[in-house]
Amino acid sequence: MTTSLSYYEQVGGAPAVRTVVDGFYVRVLDDADLRPYFAGVDMPRLKRHMVVLLCSVLGGPEPYEGRDLAEAHRGMGITPEHYAKVGEHLLSVLREAGVGDEILQHVVLTLNKVESSIVAEPAETAD
Ligand code: HEM
Structure with missing residues (x-):
C-alpha cells in the first residue's frame, strides 16, 4: 500500500x-524596509x-x-516591492528548513494568488 504524505506532514507538521x-x-523585523x-x-x-x-x-x-487577508492588510499601503521581499523571506526560511522544491512551488503559487488581496491599490488620483 502506498500512502502519500501531505505537504504539512512532509515538512514536520505544526x-x-x-x-x-x-x-x-x-x-x-530585521528588514528596515x-x-x-x-x-x-x-x-x-500575528x-x-x-x-x-x-x-x-x-x-x-x-x-x-484570522481575518480575510484583504481586510487584515487594508490601508497599509503595501507596495509590490515590499510584498516581494516578504515572500522572499518566507521562501528563504522554508528553504533553510529543508523544505523541498515541490512544496516551495506550491507556496510560490499561493503567494502569487493572494498578492492582489494584500498589495495596495494604486491611489486613484496619483499623478
Ligand atoms: C506574503 C503574504 C502574506 C501573508 C500570507 C500574510 C498573512 C497575514 C495574516 C494571517 C495576518 C493576521 C490576520 C489577522 O489578524 O486576522 C496578517 C497581518 C498583518 N500583516 Fe500580513 N501577510 C502577508 C504579507 C504582508 C506584507 C507584505 C506586509 C507588510 C509589508 C504584512 C503586514 C502585516 C501586518 C502589519 C499585520 C498586522 C495587522 C494587525 O494586526 O493590525 N503582511 N498577515
Missing part, C-alpha cells in the same frame, strides 16, 4: 511550521494566525480563523 514562522518574523509596518502590532497573535494559515496552505488540519 511544530516545524511554528519554527519557520518564528524565523520568518525575525527576518521581516518592512519593520515599520509592524510597529505596535501584537506579534504573538504569529499564531500565520502559523495556522501556513499549516492550512500546506494541507494541515487547522482551520484558519
Whole structure:
C-alpha cells in the first residue's frame, strides 16, 4: 500500500511550521524596509494566525480563523516591492528548513494568488 504524505506532514507538521514562522518574523523585523509596518502590532497573535494559515496552505488540519487577508492588510499601503521581499523571506526560511522544491512551488503559487488581496491599490488620483 502506498500512502502519500501531505505537504504539512512532509515538512514536520505544526511544530516545524511554528519554527519557520518564528524565523520568518525575525527576518521581516530585521528588514528596515518592512519593520515599520509592524510597529505596535501584537506579534504573538500575528504569529499564531500565520502559523495556522501556513499549516492550512500546506494541507494541515487547522482551520484558519484570522481575518480575510484583504481586510487584515487594508490601508497599509503595501507596495509590490515590499510584498516581494516578504515572500522572499518566507521562501528563504522554508528553504533553510529543508523544505523541498515541490512544496516551495506550491507556496510560490499561493503567494502569487493572494498578492492582489494584500498589495495596495494604486491611489486613484496619483499623478
Ligand atoms: C506574503 C503574504 C502574506 C501573508 C500570507 C500574510 C498573512 C497575514 C495574516 C494571517 C495576518 C493576521 C490576520 C489577522 O489578524 O486576522 C496578517 C497581518 C498583518 N500583516 Fe500580513 N501577510 C502577508 C504579507 C504582508 C506584507 C507584505 C506586509 C507588510 C509589508 C504584512 C503586514 C502585516 C501586518 C502589519 C499585520 C498586522 C495587522 C494587525 O494586526 O493590525 N503582511 N498577515
